[in-house]
Amino acid sequence: MSGDGTRCVRGGGHGEHGVGEPVHRGPVLTSTFHLGRPEQAESGTDFYARADNPTWREYEAVVGDLDGGACTVFPSGMAAIAAVLRAFASTDRGVLLPADGYYVARALADEELAPLGVPVAYCPTAGDWASAIAEHRPGLVLLETPSNPGLEVCDITAIAEAADAAGAVVAVDNTTATPLGQRPLDLGADVVVASDTKALSGHGDLLVGHVSTAGPVHAERIRGFRTRGGAIAGPMETWLALRGLATLDLRLARQAENARAVAVALREAAAAGTVAVSDVRWPGLADDPSHAPASRQMRRWNGVLRFTLPDVHAVSEFLDRTTLVDSATSFGGTRTAADRRSRWGDAVPDGLVRLSCGIEDTDDLVADVLGALRA
Structure with missing residues (x-):
């Protein structure tokens, strides 16, 4: 094949x-x-x-x-x-x-x-x-x-x-x-x-x-x-x-690379107390609750992760201060997009954000997300 x-x-x-x-x-x-x-x-x-x-x-x-x-x-x-x-x-x-x-x-x-x-x-x-x-x-x-x-x-x-x-x-x-x-x-x-x-x-x-x-x-x-x-x-x-x-293979590789980098950076910044982020989830992380079953049946990872901010206002502030993250409800595209899911009726915390990583340069995206959260 x-x-x-x-x-x-x-x-x-x-x-x-x-x-x-x-x-x-x-x-x-x-x-x-x-x-x-x-x-x-x-x-x-x-x-x-x-x-x-x-x-x-x-x-x-x-x-x-x-x-x-x-x-x-x-x-x-x-x-x-x-x-x-x-x-x-x-x-x-x-x-x-x-x-x-x-x-x-x-x-x-x-x-x-x-x-x-x-x-x-x-x-x-x-x-x-x-x-x-x-x-x-x-x-x-x-x-x-x-x-x-x-x-x-x-x-x-x-x-x-x-x-x-x-x-x-x-x-x-x-x-x-x-x-x-x-x-x-x-x-x-x-x-x-x-x-x-x-x-x-x-x-x-x-x-x-x-x-x-x-x-x-x-x-x-x-x-x-x-x-x-x-x-x-x-x-x-x-x-x-x-x-x-035709470009799915290439896009998925960069999106997964970006998701891993953002998820790791968010966890490290949260542990250091520099960002008010909790419950960072991405199945590709070895200690994620979904990693074991996912690794048995998934062939590769993708670019979608989630994290939780304290409240609606915090999500709004984050979106106001970022320059590389669109406020949009779809995912899987070339542009990184964030969606506060409780606005659609999902039974999740008000500050839960689904982040769909695009194909921007990894270092640029990580710096932008962390900079917006720290601001």
């Missing part, structure tokens, strides 16, 4: 191009395709853009290769999660979700599925999933590891074994880790879902998501939900995501 960087740039199994053909294909911008004569049995691969598109297939081939499964692209991460929830949760057997996972996924389950009679239950990411599965007998188990924003980690393989024994489908939100950092399908999961708006496309300029499945039956079900529901990605956005994906 080729290395991560090679697969990001040249993955997907595309063959040689003919002389005079473009090296970089552009997006296919059409809603309709030529069908041929009515009496022809075959109308070609494409017939209508809600069903398929050549740009989708190119993107899906690369991402599916990275995930190790069959990929289906969606217009956003939440569209992808919604398809998974609606495809595999039912009134007979509901869904078990992480209590500390992405808040919009919880809202979708509580406000849309539960009123339709779908049982909805929760378990903390670092909690006892085997017991929760045995108690609730869900049809779908949705994991998010590392969790957002707490960066807690659960054992995908162990949970997949418990879910399989209960006849449940296991889906893993792999947005934070990315397929370079973690391959849940190899660990026993049935489905991977992600917001490619974040690290995969990586430039903070588009919305896109995907679902990858371990087998063709689940893939067909997910694609059917996309076609019937009309939650389709724009060809231009998909093409931009494919272009951004």
Whole structure:
């Protein structure tokens, strides 16, 4: 198997191009395709853009290769999660979700599925999933590891074994880790879902998501939900995501380097009493509570860490004084961004900050963050 960087740039199994053909294909911008004569049995691969598109297939081939499964692209991460929830949760057997996972996924389950009679239950990411599965007998188990924003980690393989024994489908939100950092399908999961708006496309300029499945039956079900529901990605956005994906390996390496340096610097400054920071978490640190399970199932680290400041005012002061940290709610981009998560309803301290390290020079970023906090 080729290395991560090679697969990001040249993955997907595309063959040689003919002389005079473009090296970089552009997006296919059409809603309709030529069908041929009515009496022809075959109308070609494409017939209508809600069903398929050549740009989708190119993107899906690369991402599916990275995930190790069959990929289906969606217009956003939440569209992808919604398809998974609606495809595999039912009134007979509901869904078990992480209590500390992405808040919009919880809202979708509580406000849309539960009123339709779908049982909805929760378990903390670092909690006892085997017991929760045995108690609730869900049809779908949705994991998010590392969790957002707490960066807690659960054992995908162990949970997949418990879910399989209960006849449940296991889906893993792999947005934070990315397929370079973690391959849940190899660990026993049935489905991977992600917001490619974040690290995969990586430039903070588009919305896109995907679902990858371990087998063709689940893939067909997910694609059917996309076609019937009309939650389709724009060809231009998909093409931009494919272009951004080419540098994922390089971006992830710098982001992880920056996250380690910032996390270590924050801990050292807090111990010295020069910054009012507590509870610095990054799974890549050897003494982080999530490090042991993460190191067993993750292939590499990423750029997202968290820390807690005394209160809302302290977060505001920090953001006012920094020059290299944007106040923004997304993560995984080229620019470092901070988000005070309690503003969105997460059950975390008011001063908890999720910091998504970008690809700035490491020394510059560390100096800027520490300088803003000390000021």
